[in-house]
Amino acid sequence: MQAPSPILEVTGLTRYYGRRVGCEAVQFTLWPGEVLGIVGESGSGKTTLLNCVSGRLEPSGGTVLYHSRWGLVDLYQTPEANRRLLMRTEIGLVRQSAREGLRMRVSAGANIGENLMANGQRCYGRIREQALSWLERVEIDPERIDDLPTSFSGGMLQRLQIARNLVTQPRIVFMDEPTSGLDVSVQAKLLDLLRCLVSELDLSVVLVTHDLAVARLLANRLLVMRRGQVIESGLTDQVLDDPQHPYTQLLVSSILQN
């Protein structure tokens, strides 16, 4: 098998909050088209790690190397302007709370179109066209394009946030608990949608979740975090079916089996 080059290489990544550890000495590689799940209990450093690798939180140490369309970039050594450009064009972030990831006072269409404008598109007609097609793709009635997101349900908001992120065709998307807070039927729909989009658009994804069932369905590979450190990693089914670390065993055995 010929090995393609990775899209993201994280080494020795550490972030302290004062004397407290956010995450420590984290190391992983993300490959094109791969979904990497980060699991662990609340407070284990998942979100800190996600913020560090997505360019939103400067780490205390370590490097995040990103293989961008225009070359290799060290995310925290490159000038701020470069990093912001990357975050706008190649990196997406789907937040746990759609309300934080969206602008609630502008229409659904504007939420999608805004990122296209930030990337230099100026033709209103074409932007609206793309917004309409994305609403359809995430299964929101295109007639709602001029409605404010405040009138949307929780599941619709999350799908709108996904459309807003994917419209600019990023290569890598970070997702922080994208399905939590949604009822179970909506979760299934969203999971299916995410899986289809990931394979259609050949996205690489880093997915933070505390829900092992979600991890099993979406992630190819898992990192298990505890107290800021990665204690176990491997293929998703390896980690969940044959966990090695005592903490992972506890985590897996705590799920209610259906």
Add this chain to the structure above:
Amino acid sequence: MDWMVRVEQLSKEFTLHTQGGIHLRVLEGFDLTVGAGELVLLRGPSGAGKSTLLRLLYGNYRAKGGAIWVRHGGHLVDMVSAGPQLVLDVRRRTMGYVSQFLRVIPRVPALRIVMEPLRALGVAEEEARQKAARLLDQLRVPERLWGLSPTTFSGGEQQRINLARSFIATPPVMLLDEPTASLDPVNRQLVVDLINQTRQAGAAMVAIAHDGALLDTPVTRIVEMHSYQGAIVANDLPQSCP
């Protein structure tokens, strides 16, 4: 004979940290060679390590020691030491696994689930759809179910979706964990025929079948596995169905 899988001195133990840290030795010094066109049947009492062996072969469980060589394209891959990307590639192109249970996203229709392995190999949508339809037909899954999610299907229907998904890309190595367990006699025969057909086309197969369904088929070899004081002793027996 060209071998497809060669297991050498495989050992596996579980440490149950949540249950007082006890060690369970399940396999020790296990050897097995499976050739193209061979169907090896694993037998032995529950707990003898049959499913564990299949899961080790598939890279689902992590071995303690030994090697599992698999012919993958033009290369030999050791599933014990291979990295995640390589294991995934072996699963995509070389090795199929029929688990005892079907695990799917609730909303995805049966036909799409069956098509998925072909789509992952880059086969065009239409071709994948036709092949899936043919296979579902062969397994007599009624067409009215194809557009529905299998979560509401009966056990036997789910099992056949599971089988169709695993057989559609005709991988050269197939691992079957109770492929006929929840099927009635008619459907069982359909599955046995499918297994035979695939084997005759040259697939190397390792199977567990408590129900004896595979015993009337030309099994090349039976491997008896015994739980022996926590460790496993395995014998390769010549073809001799009791």
